[in-house]
Amino acid sequence: PELELRVLDQHQHQHHHKDELEDEPHGDEPSMNPMRVEDHHDDSLMEESNNNNYHPASLTTIYRMEHLAIPACYFMVGLVQGLTYPLINVYPLDLGATEAQQTTLSSLKGLPSCFKIFFGVLSDTVPIAGYRRKPYMLLGWTIASVSLLFLILVSDLSFQRVSSNDVSILERGDDDNVATTVVAIPPENAPSMPLLSTTFFIWATGVWWADVMGDSLVAEKAQFETPQDRGNLQIVCYLWRGVGFVGTAALSSWIYNFEQGPLWIVSTAALLPWGMVPILYRFHETCAPTTHSTQEYWQELWGTCCSKAVWQPMGFIYLYVVLFVSNAAWREFLKTVLGFTPNQLNALLILAAVMGFVGLVLYKVVLIRWSWRWIFMIGILVNGVFSALQLLLIQGYTGGMSPFLFALGDDAMTDMIAGTQYIPTVVMLVSLVPEGIEGASYALFTTTWNVGGVLSEAFSTVLLRIWDVSKETLAGGDLSGMTNLTLLTTALQMTPILFVSMIPHRADDLIRMNQNARDGGHERSLAGGITYVTVVSLSVTYAIYISIMNIFDPGWMGES
DSSP, X not given: OHHHHHHHHHHHHHHHHHHHHHHSOXXXXXXXXXXXXXXXXXXXXXXXXXXXXXXXXXXXXXGSTTTTHHHHHHHHHHHHHHHHHHHHHHHHHHTTOOHHHHHHHHHHHHGGGGGHHHHHHHHHHOOBTTBSSHHHHXXXXXXXXHHHHHHHHHSOOOOEEEEEOOXXXXXOOTTOOOOOEEEEEOOTTOOOHXXXXXXXXXXXXXXXXXXXXXXXXXXHHHTTSOGGGTTHHHHHHHHHHXXXXXXXXXXXXXXXXXXXXXXXXXXXHHHGGGGHHHHHHXXXXXXXXXXXXXXXXXXXXXXXXXXXXXXXXXXXXXXXXXXXXXOTTHHHHHHHTSOOOHHHHHHXXXXXXXXXXXXXXXXXXXXXXXOHHHHHHHHHHXXXXXXXXXXXXXXXXXXXXXXXXXXXXXXXXXXXXXXXXXXXXXXXXXXXXXXXOHHXXXXXXXXXXXXXXXXXXXXXXXXXXXXXXXXXXXHTTOOXXXXXXXXXXXXXXXXXXXXXXXXXXXXXXXXXXXXXXXXXXTTBOHHHHXXXXXXXXXXXXXXXXXHHHHHHSTXXXXXX
């Protein structure tokens, strides 16, 4: 790897020393020549290698076996999420789960994302056999796999599928013909909702734990990117995640229609993570790295939180995610009023992943040089327009299109916009990560995003109490509550445009602010740090409270 690194970095170091060579005096004083520069570079590399402190400085090295675990981890997260998310999207419906039980499952599945800060701190401060990342990554994937294997052993994941003459649910195509539906009848030993919820909570814990290790490694390697290439590493890794998700989500939706479909999906998701074992065995990680003392570690993390370059943009990210309140009754509307089948509901989910992937590509190809503020402002406005278009679908004005295609196009644009905004967010996060506490700091930033999402989902459920949007009301033809709820959520989603000035225009502006704060400049605020940590801590506490209440008192937030 050191030899390849020399070749890959040769041009950068030659350009770095070019002016020194041209300005060297021509007298009797010793002058530096290109061979000497190369020798000096070789010596530094050999010294770095001997100290076992090798880091790749080029994106191309992540595809060598020594670093393949980085993109492989992201790809694996995409694969298992793509397999399980369509399953979770429709499987509880076929099991006869209530809206409250579905909320419990969704809440528990998302809860471990709020613990990422604890996973990061643990890996930073408690190395296993001298390694900070790969043992924990292996542990995370093991937890995810074993939890699903346990579900397979203790329950029957098959279905008996029979035709039904019940045409209350219609499969609508372009010709609007009524089609006989296929009803899924669960077996006697089908998993209960408490068992299913607990299993996917443990599974998600393992996946997020492994994901934090991947994020930490990306944060470490991204520090070696040039300002011009800032964000490319994140884009590459998240593109791999998107590829994995899209491919397996489509496969999962198709397999689900078979009698043994759920069993095949869960079995595949349980076995795939073991493919990470040989890759992690070959992964190169510095053994027994030099770490901060406990006091220095927490001082460094606290100093990071007090930087205006951290709490101000993270404040915007938090508000942006929290205020992106979705219409919690939308899926029930699609199923009960418009008659969307499980396949159609999953098609919306797959399209969301595809268009999010398109958004990532669009950012990399077109928008990477744009101001972050403009990307968010335009995205918020366009999202507001397409969110308001849902009102037309509610009232039945689709311009001659089938309701399914109309909903498909609406979701496609919304998810593509979200994809263009996601990478600027992660570039912001990784630009703020200090050396030595990569796991905790990056996990803290992503936890801010995740708890915002949990609170947003909780708020969307609370809004169900304002107007009657129950299944019975929707089936009875009263859509006034649905219209009002859509207007309110659209207005809330557009509110973050008022706070866009809280983020810088580009990564170099953010890095400059952060460096000024670290040097003791005016970009440092004790009050800002206290506010940021307090808000995140209270949000995590509330997320845990929501999950506990959903377990022991289903429906407490007003769900049926």
